[in-house]
Amino acid sequence: MKKIILCITILLILTGCTQDNNEVVNILNWSSYIPDEVIRDFEKEYGIKVNYSTYSSNEECLAKLSSAKEGTYDLVFPSDYMIELMIKRNLIQKIDKSNLDNLENINYNYLSYNYDYYNDYSLPFLAASVVLVYDSEKIKDDITSYNDLLDSKYKGEIILLDDQRVVIGMALMALGYDMNDTDSDHLEEAKDWLLKLKENVKAFDSDSPKTFMISKETSIGVIWNAEAALAMEENKNLKVVYPSEGFSVSIDNFAIPKGAKNIDNAYLFIDYILEGEVMQKIIEAYPYKNVNLETQNYLSDTYLNNDASNISDLMFSTGSFVENIGDKIELYDKVWAEIK
Amino acid sequence: MQRHRHLKNLFIFLVFLFLYLPIITLIVFSFNTSPLNILFEGFTLEWYGKLFSNTTLLEALKNTIIVSVVSTGISTFIGTLAAIGLQKYNFVGKNFINKLLYVPVVIPEIVLGISLLSVYTLLKLNLGLGTLIVSHIAFSIPFVIISVRTVLNSMNLQIEEAAHDLGANDFKTLTNVIIPEIMPGIISGATLAFTLSLDDVIISYFTAGPGSNTLPLQIYAMIKTGITPDVNALTTLMILVIITVLIISSLIQVRKMKKEYAR
């Protein structure tokens, strides 16, 4: 018994030591977003330990942020509509831009959106779109719209994101409605549309849908542009489509939670990421739409020539954003529970 | 009874094949040159080297070991005392406490996980190694109590009285008489708590915070975003450790039995 107590004491002391490791920054970020290498480089350069946790949807980010004690996280990366919600809920604080030397690197086209018009609380990190991608070796038809996917010959061939707003939004767009429609009849139609589509769906996955396309588990995907681009590097037969009915886009942002304990380190991290060459490493590893002007100079041809990753500013502006719909989210929840 | 011996052995073999197939697969692929885990392309030890530079994975392993060892230690201590105390003494509400102790054993893990998460949120506790350890203690203690109690029930109660009669005080009786007698129960309870803690996904999923990623959580994230073969290498090493421990413990048992037999 004494030995056990001794062991416990030693362990507690040991864990105490590793915990008190002076400088840390607690980051809550999307899974598959910043390569390990960038984090390690930051740790080496500044001597700050990065505690990295991940989420796979904006809702999960909100849940984690609001259920954890204030001060648990120092930096988060929510998308547009979630920024708006977090400002309303008083979860994030104003960014002191004077702390950031690399501020001017940000592409001004991606500032001043309605969700945070003066960018008081958020700064764009990168932008994403949801694209349709298919394997032209297996799918001989020309797919141009979401409705094409209902064809029964694509049984078990489709991978969708595990994201209720994006998927239900896609159904609404396919039916000619707005992707943020909250009319219960329209949602009913969307549900039926999705139930029909589900016959063809192999899986819902937000974390790594590219794996399904690379391993040829599926031949059609409606997935994040970076995932599509990565899949295209492995499988040259993949074709990208921006569907005729519309597509959803999002801008992911840096945001600092209220009560962040290591706020200076969070600023250091943001500034580090905003460096042209650092962002280049991130963008090349996870080829989303780059919103850093400095980085644009370093990007490889592979990135620039890929239609999925390098979507033009003009094209991006035709996409629709997910918007906050208040308590109507319950209707979406129900549709989601029903189609799953 | 011997009629269908071959068929019966075949059935046993098939069940074992089912149990071991995924593990054998991972062990084989840990030596594969291709990182894709699809076809075996050639032999390499590369992944074993890579494993030791994968800091994320190693840190998760460290956290897992800390959480398991600390929570096992504390729950074994509390659980053993509790099992003895609950057998020895009567008190108001004993029945109720006894019933409560079964709750973590029978309710779905997810329910315990979200209840603990809600309480941590209510109390505004920082999610991290601390909450993780407390949560693991929460589900381990009943298993320790049950294991110890099983041995206690079969123990000869007169031993304790005899010790008292011979002038041993309570503490001496506990450490010199009771504990050695119930050691098998304590060990099996601790082993059970340790294994449960080592492999817990569901409760950790809800109660971990920044910087307290455990191995199961890390692997869950990796399966979703793309696993690298160094995870296979880690699994192979862990299985090696388990088998070594098992062999050593059974050797000790055999030696003990031989000794007793010699007596």
Added chain:
Amino acid sequence: MKNKSKFLYLSPVVIYAIVLILFPILYILFLSFQTNDNYGGIIYSLTLNNYIKIFDIVYLRVLFKSASIAFITTVICILISYPFCIFISEKKPNVQKILITLVMVPFLTNSLIRTYGWIVLLRKEGVFNSILQSLNICDGPISFMYNNLGVFIGLVYTLLPFMILPVYSSVSKIDKKVLEASEDLGANAYHTFTKVIIPQTLPGIFNGSLMVFIPAIGMFFIADLLGGGKIMLVGNLIKNQFLVSRNWPFGAAISIFLIVITFLLVKLYKKSGGNMDDLGGF
């Protein structure tokens, strides 16, 4: 003196039971009567709406599907474990010991890793399909996972030892002499099995069923990984309420509902003569 040591023995466990078991459950019960404010917050109120919502056809379907998947998993586990344990119990005692230890070994390794092992085997370009293709057994790849089959394989695999161990312990307790007596009295193998063996091993089967059925309802990660996120079980539903839809009161209500079901199943188990301590003592 007596009271002091009584206090030392019992206070930790009493504090533990109240703080880490009773209080969390009472708090969840409290939460289940509150209203969700759509931002993940809670509006204090006293409402039954969350319970009424469970009986919405959409959520009832999830419950029903979950229960049937858990039930089928339990039945498959019985069908595998029962003959397995009987065949093993016919071996020599030493061999029995080794075989039962061998059953446990895989379960000492990480359960997610083993699930990943199944993914490697089952996926479209996985080991099984590659073998089937190279042997020309079938022309197209077979979908082993991202469907119900995958979920069943995962659940049965993960929960099988929880059936094997209690069933084995009840099978090994059967007195061989009783079997001989039954044969001497002229009972044929079939009668011996139904009249002697089954009744004696029933508590073990009940025990195993409880230890398989209940976890099977809550194992969201198996459905996530092997079902391709297409199959929503109660576990996934609760997880979503807490981590995605941020409707904690509804999640709490479903949890209370699960606790009640568990409680009823345990009552049934005790009524059939099961011992509570057997549930936790593998």
